[in-house]
Amino acid sequence: MEQVATAQSIWQKLKNKQPVVISGPCSAETELQVLETAIRLAKTGKVDMLRAGIWKPRTKPGMFEGIGTEGLAWLKKAKEISGLPLTVEVATAKHVEDSLKYGVDILWIGARTTVNPFSVQEVADALRGVDIPILVKNPINPDIELWLGGIERMAKVGLKQIGAIHRGFSNYGNTEFRNAPMWHLPIELKRRMPELPLICDPSHISGRRDNLLEIAQKAIDLDYDGIMLETHIDPDNAWSDAKQQITPEALGQLLDAIVWRQETTEREEFVSALEKFREQINHIDDELLTLLGNRMKISAQIGLYKRDNNITILQTNRWNDILEKSIKKGEKLGLTKDFILKYMDAVHLESINRQNRVMNEDRG
DSSP states (O other): OOOOOOHHHHHHHHHTTOOEEEEEOSBOOOHHHHHHHHHHHHHHTOOOEEEOBSSOOOSSTTSOOOOOTHHHHHHHHHHHHHOOOEEEEEOSHHHHHHHHHTTOOEEEEOHHHHTOHHHHHHHHHHTTTOOOOEEEEOOSSSOHHHHHHHHHHHHHTTOOOEEEEEOOBOOTTOOSOSSBOOTHHHHHHHHHOTTSOEEEOHHHHHSSSTTHHHHHHHHHHTTOSEEEEEBOSSGGGOSSOGGGOBOHHHHHHHHHHSOOOOSOOOOHHHHHHHHHHHHHHHHHHHHHHHHHHHHHHHHHHHHHHHHHTTOOSOOHHHHHHHHHHHHHHHHHTTOOHHHHHHHHHHHHHHHHHHHHHHHHTTOO
């Protein structure tokens, strides 16, 4: 039997900024599948924890919704054989009770649960007085306050070891990803809670195998503290999420391909060069803000002219012309169309708000 790592050793690794790798099947299907997956993952020497879905909240009834509590016995045996500590998703107090009974080391709350404060509170209450790490996945919808609320509910019952998992967000019309990453949201979460361990789940962001490495690498480049990737001994025949799972051996190759970066360095040459670049950025940011301020002053003057001539604020043809020219110029300067659209939309909205104020400032 392998030497079993502990939840505390895993948590300490996260706190020490040493990336943690969590892997295993989307769903525990059979005892043989769970044991073989664990053995092959341990053999790579690159995985810190074994994950497997025991209870699976699915979109429609009739889909495979998990093997249930009996799968926890398989995971316990897998832990004993492989030495890999366990993490599973929980959504109810009974899930928590059963998981603790079978020695699960770390729990996580799934995206479909995080979206419901009542369910999050039920899990939190079940963990009151229990010393166990808990990870909170982002809610399905892009709502950072809801995500923070789930984390805060865990903290309020006395849990000290709390982390987050970024698995992407549902986005109508999105085609590139299964769940749009919306990287700005986890970045904002990290800004507000810099000590919070943050793990990326490329499997659920992607929904397919071919760009798992790209997403995992971006997460590491953004200073995430770990990654969670789904593996299966026979991915094409998995009972759930077959398209996004890879074999344990393919996982090992993917992890070898990642460039593992550190948050900072004390090398004098690097620090000196970075400081010069940052100073340049600070000056440019100051200039941009000054220019934007001047632009808004002109927008306010335009608003006065529109008011005096009873002209509407929104001029659709003018706005379309500005957008078209901005996109063309931005692309020549190496700026993406997506960035230009978001930037110009923000500027346009501020301009509209400024004009609205001056056009209606005399009304009581």
